[in-house]
Amino acid sequence: MRRRAVSTGFAALVLVLAAGGCQREERQTRLDPPIAAALDGVALMPDRISGAPPAVYVALGKPYERNAFNLAEGKRLYGWFGCAACHGEGEGGKGPAFLDGWWAYGPSMVSIVSSIRDGRPHGMPPFRDKMTTEQIWQLAGYVQTIGAYSAKTAAPGRSDAKQRRPAENRAPAALLFDPGPTPLHPDQGPEP
Amino acid sequence: MRRVQRAVALALAVGLAGCSGWQSALDPHGTDAARLAGLMWFVMATCAAVWVLVVLTLAPALWRRRAPRPDPLALDAPRERRMRAVIAGAVGATVVVISVFTLTSFVTTRGLGVTGSDEPTIRVRGRQWWWEVEYLDRDPARAFKTANEIHVPVGRPVRLRLEGDDVIHSFWVPSLAGKQDMIPGRTNELVIRAERPGLYRGQCAEFCGIQHAHMAFLVVAEDEVAYARWLEIQRSDAAPPSGPEQEAGRAAFLSRQCAACHTVRGTPAAGTTGPDLTHVGSRRTIGAGLLDTTRGAMAAWIADPQTLKPGNNMPLVPLDADALRDISAYLVGLE
Numbered sequence A: 001m002r003r004r005a006v007s008t009g010f011a012a013l014v015l016v017l018a019a020g021g022c023q024r025e026e027r028q029t030r031l032d033p034p035i036a037a038a039l040d041g042v043a044l045m046p047d048r049i050s051g052a053p054p055a056v057y058v059a060l061g062k063p064y065e066r067n068a069f070n071l072a073e074g075k076r077l078y079g080w081f082g083c084a085a086c087h088g089e090g091e092g093g094k095g096p097a098f099l100d101g102w103w104a105y106g107p108s109m110v111s112i113v114s115s116i117r118d119g120r121p122h123g124m125p126p127f128r129d130k131m132t133t134e135q136i137w138q139l140a141g142y143v144q145t146i147g148a149y150s151a152k153t154a155a156p157g158r159s160d161a162k163q164r165r166p167a168e169n170r171a172p173a174a175l176l177f178d179p180g181p182t183p184l185h186p187d188q189g190p191e192p
Numbered sequence B: 001m002r003r004v005q006r007a008v009a010l011a012l013a014v015g016l017a018g019c020s021g022w023q024s025a026l027d028p029h030g031t032d033a034a035r036l037a038g039l040m041w042f043v044m045a046t047c048a049a050v051w052v053l054v055v056l057t058l059a060p061a062l063w064r065r066r067a068p069r070p071d072p073l074a075l076d077a078p079r080e081r082r083m084r085a086v087i088a089g090a091v092g093a094t095v096v097v098i099s100v101f102t103l104t105s106f107v108t109t110r111g112l113g114v115t116g117s118d119e120p121t122i123r124v125r126g127r128q129w130w131w132e133v134e135y136l137d138r139d140p141a142r143a144f145k146t147a148n149e150i151h152v153p154v155g156r157p158v159r160l161r162l163e164g165d166d167v168i169h170s171f172w173v174p175s176l177a178g179k180q181d182m183i184p185g186r187t188n189e190l191v192i193r194a195e196r197p198g199l200y201r202g203q204c205a206e207f208c209g210i211q212h213a214h215m216a217f218l219v220v221a222e223d224e225v226a227y228a229r230w231l232e233i234q235r236s237d238a239a240p241p242s243g244p245e246q247e248a249g250r251a252a253f254l255s256r257q258c259a260a261c262h263t264v265r266g267t268p269a270a271g272t273t274g275p276d277l278t279h280v281g282s283r284r285t286i287g288a289g290l291l292d293t294t295r296g297a298m299a300a301w302i303a304d305p306q307t308l309k310p311g312n313n314m315p316l317v318p319l320d321a322d323a324l325r326d327i328s329a330y331l332v333g334l335e
Helices: A002-020 A033-039 A055-059 A068-080 A109-118 A133-146 A172-177 B002-017 B031-063 B077-110 B224-235 B244-255 B295-303 B321-332
Strands: B121-127 B130-135 B144-147 B149-153 B158-164 B169-172 B180-182 B188-192 B198-204 B216-222
Touching: A033 A055, A033 A133, A068 A133, A109 A133, B031 B077, B121 B169, B121 B180, B130 B149, B144 B224, B149 B224, B158 B169, B158 B180, B180 B188, B216 B224, B244 B321, B295 B321
Parallel strands: B121 B158, B149 B216
Antiparallel strands: B121 B130, B130 B144, B158 B188, B169 B180, B169 B198, B198 B216
């Protein structure tokens, strides 16, 4: 009798643990207007490079850097808003490259958000009127992955089209600048 | 008891109701669909008859009691011969039934999609998650594009050139014809011929991504006069705005991002990523069968496409209330 109770309990535990795996990552399709307004308040340093993110962003748990849904949305926005026309798939073109990891305004979210929202000298247009605040943050989170030195745990979905650069969670910049010892089979990588 | 009978009758009625309607292979309104339905019923009836015969043969075998035999291994020659004849007969019957099925299926499918040479040709491209419809013409100036709604003349075959744009889709109007895949880089052909005027619903039949379920379209079968009139209207450029609200909507449409993806013929808007909106107000639905075309639905769609159809390729564009009202009035007025 006791044995049966133990095995029943064990089965229930396994079920509960398995059901825990069903929980999906949170996706929010639209922000509450007050949160969106608060997210808009990025404080830049006087030289307009880096600065402090709004308090609400930290309180939310930095969703635009850590949430795969937001990163995937950012990837879609990158295509929709024609970023590739100047920046290519990160290799640059008319605009600066992202893949090399040498960014004129640094890799912090605040800088990237500000670059997209307000534009930058020498040709980067402002997208303030064309995108919502959360779209700007989603796009910034994705752009940050392109030249990142260390990989994020979350990654956007794979492209349907042929991907011409390393996957977003492979920390391409670190590989570019620190290739490490020459591999035994150079044709098999690690090449960015 | 009567309650049980009533419940069974109700369940049957509900179940059978699913067999008719505007999207059902069991309620064919097209030549090919009728032939396919005939083939299906023939196979079904034959298989049902075979099943009944098998069960009728099995029943006595299960019921009958064997007489005790002194030596179970002893051969009973006449009995063996009888059994051999029965088994040979059953195998022979199976071969005949399967051969007849194969032959009928071959003949039926060979007779599908037979056309003349000057039928209307329509190119349909499956895209994530809507249908681009292009009416081709020998004179390129008379060709035009529309989306998610295909008009065909009743009683005439129409040739469809099916292509996939991004991933594999499948074109399926159960009431008119069988399925045909739309594969990127390849052109498949399908001929449909509606026998009765009406509205037939079609759907993508190959899983193509998150909004596969919301990738529907309508086939409108109408008589020659109505079809010709519809063609003339669709060929023409968009109607000019009919009032100040529509006028403001047109200006907002052209100055915001809309024109980057959508075409409205007769205006500078010439994007090709999204559906052609030249006559969007004349279509019955928006969002590939998602919502009826009303002004409210149009405004709701533009205000937040990602909530209505999550994952689709139209981004939310921040518009103030006035711009949203004007643009929705302008688009619904494009008939």
